[in-house]
Amino acid sequence: MPTAVPPTRSASGPLLVQRATRVEDGEGLHALLWRAGTGWRMISSAVLGGGIGERAWVLNAQVSHGYRRTDPERHLARLAREAGAHGPGVGLMTAADVSEYGRGHDGGVDAVATAGLGVRGWAASPDRGAAVPAGPGTVNIVVALPVALTDAALVNAVATATEAKVQALLDAGHDCSGTPTDAVCVAARAVRPGEEAHAFAGPRSLWGARLARAVHAAVLTAAPAA
Template sequence: MTAVVEPAPPALSAPPELLERDEDGQRLGALLWRPGSGWRAVSSAVLGGGIGERAWVMNVQVAHGYTRTDPEAHLAELARRAGLRGPGVGLMTAAEVARRGTGSDGGVEAVATAGIEVRGWAAAPGPAVPAPQAPGTINIVVTVPAPLTDAALVNAVATATEAKVQALLDAGHDCSGTPTDAVCVLARQPPADGPAEPFAGPRSLWGARLARAVHAAVGAALPAPGVS
């Protein structure tokens, strides 16, 4: 995978790099964050999900019609090829990651990639395992320059999800998301003898900033209604 030099949006931490690779007969991209030490994450990603210290985050584009049954191994392989070391987070999407949306508020930075070919309401009735459909994923990566408790990290995921749904509705999309949406929130490692923020709901200081940043990023990443 090779890095493509491009103008970087302003960010507290280093903005994501755009990597490219040839796979399945296509030129595919990936966004890579290297926050380094002193950060931990909460994520629903297939690789490096959960809560813990993370040295990197990669949002990887795959081909439409992706058929591999080992996405965690695939992501780990791509991380090795990119020279990444230590624990990290790997997300996957069929959306074109170069067309990302960004948002920032009070030091919080959010980046979203959005494919919404398959979308709907989370509590819609229907079979637990729907028939195969075209891919669609909204992936969100947020950096918060403040230490958060475990509970606040979980709260941040809920807040990011609320802001995503608000952005979808504001853009005219009748849905709460796609079946494969994923999120990763990076926050500073709490000091050993110092306090950490206990809340990240939408009316807390950092939660409100996170919500506004995510809302802007998802809104910028979404296609117009009627466009996949």
């Protein structure tokens, strides 16, 4: 059963994360839980709750470096329930110590990042690739915007967040674009009556620029200097 710690509050952002600690196979492991609540649409490449849809929480759970379970979706769902999360949500996992996370905030956009860079490299690699998932390592990014985005803008936001991640890793002195298991989750408000969703989230759009700066700051804080 995880032991919860009160949320770490950001003075101006919506992404309030709660830290939890658990013991698995004699190892102390941490997790970050954001209880977003209702009224959020998320896009994610996560193991649990990936794709686009309404989601009520995001869990970023640390697992052991030798993680070999074949049911990560079920494992993450159980951890979320034990942490008190209810309804549909997003579950990410990493071998990094998520208690050492970074934050970024810009103009209403809030970002949290964790960075495990033990296995890193460039996306365009001559390696053949594998049909099975790589082991946990992972730069995980969660970012929340206080406005609604169209589906196309949500996809655009993932690209913008990824560009900002790579920029931060280079600024930290790392000769890489990330790890083989990086994941991202972008949360935007659901459309309210009388409002329109923003159609763009590229790095030079109003909200995309804010997202990029928030993600850059979060990853730069989380990533150990080379």
